Amino acid sequence: MNQAVGEIEEGEDVATRQTVADGSEWPADQAELLPELVAHLQKNRSELRQEWTNRITDAHLLGAMTPHEVFSEVTSVYDNYVAVLETGSVVELRDYARDLSERIIPRGVETHEVVGIVLLLRDVLARSLFEKYHDDFDLLTRVLDAYEPAANRIANTVAVSFVEERERVIREQADALRELSTPVLQVRERLLILPIIGVLDNARAHQLTDQLLRAIRKHRARVVVIDITGVADVDEPVANHLVQTVDASRLMGAGVIITGLSSEIAQTLVTIGVDLDKMNTVGDLQGGIEEAERLLGFKVVRTDDAER
C-alpha cells in the first residue's frame, strides 16, 4: 500500500519517498516546520474541528450518521491527522481508518463521502495556515511545502484503507453467496432437498454437483429432491449437466426427483433428447417431497385435535 501512496504523490524524489514510506520520519527540511504546524493545529483544535464539522454538514456528507456520531468520528480523525503530522507514521491512522470503515460501510457510507471529508479537512487546515502565515509569503510557501505532501498522504491512506475494507467486505459477501447459493438440506432421514434459485450457469452447476455428491455421502441419502422452481431457464450444457448429476447421484445409491421444471426447461430437456425414462420428475416441491417420503416408507399422518 505504501507503494501505491508513493506513486500518487508528486514532487518528491525517490529517496525522500522511500524514507516517508518507511513510516517513521519526515524528510529533514519538513521536520523543522512540522512541529510548529502541529502546535498550531493542537492549539486551534476546537475551532478547526468545528469549522470542519460545519463544512461536512454544508456539503451534506455522512448523511447516514447522526450529528453526534459525526462529531465523535471527526474528533478521532482530527487527532489522528495531527498525530500523523507529528510522528510521520501512518500506521495508526491506517488501523483507525480500517476500523472506521468497518463500522460505517454497513451504514451505507460511500467512498466519495469518506474521500470528501478528508479533503475538506485538508482544505480547512490549509486555509488556517494561509491565515496564520499570510504576512510572510516565503514562510507560507515552506510551510505548505511541508504540509501538502503529508496531507495528501493522509488522504490517500484513508481512501485506500476505506476501499480495501470495502473490497474485503465484498469478497466476504461473494464467498458467503457462493456457499449459500446451493444449500443441501436434510428434511428427513435419508432425504435431502436442494432448492436452486437464480441463474444456473456452468460454474454454479459444477459446484452444485460437487456439493450434492458430498452431501449424499455425508448424510447417507437415498433420495434427493432437486427443486428448480426458482430457475427461469437453462442452456443446453447446463441441462446436460443436470442429467449427469442425476446419473452420478444414482451411482452413489441416491435416487433423484426433480421438481418445479418450468416449461422452458422442460422444452430444453426434450430438445436435447434426454432419456426421459431416467428422469423422475414431479410437478412441485411438495409433490416431490411426498413422493420421496413414499419411496423411503415415511407416512405423514395428521393427528387428532385432542393430541395437539
Added chain:
Amino acid sequence: MPNVDEDTTQEPLRVSILRHGGHLVASIHTALDDGQLVRFRRELLEQIGRYRARGVIIDVAALDVIDSFACHTLRGLAQVARLRGAETVIVGIEPGVAFAMARLGTTLHQVLTALDLDAALELLDRADVPPGVDDTNR
C-alpha cells in the same frame, strides 16, 4: 468391447469374497486390470452357484477409475448373477468417480447401486424391491 483374455497367473486375486447371511460381499482392494476383472467375474459367478447366494454386493471404493470395460464387466456380471438368482448391488462409488462416469456416459444402467454396505444390505433385504428395478427411479 475388446475380447480380453482371462488372467491365468497363479497370483492371488486382490479381491476378497466373503459370505454374509445369504449374500456374498466382494471387496476389491486395488485397481484391477482387464484380465483380473475377467477372472474376478468368473470366480464370483462360481461362488454364487456354490453358496446359492441371493444377493451380491461389490465394493468398488478402492477404484479411482471405473472405465468402460470395468463398467461393462460389472453390468454383465450383474445380468448373469440375476439369471442365477442373485441380485447385485454396487457400493462405494466415490463422488468424483460417479461424476466422471456420468460425464463419460459409462453408467451402470439397471444395476442397483448403494452408498455403502449397510445401505446395500438394506436394499437386498427389502423383499418388495423387484429385481433389477431401482425403485427410486421409476
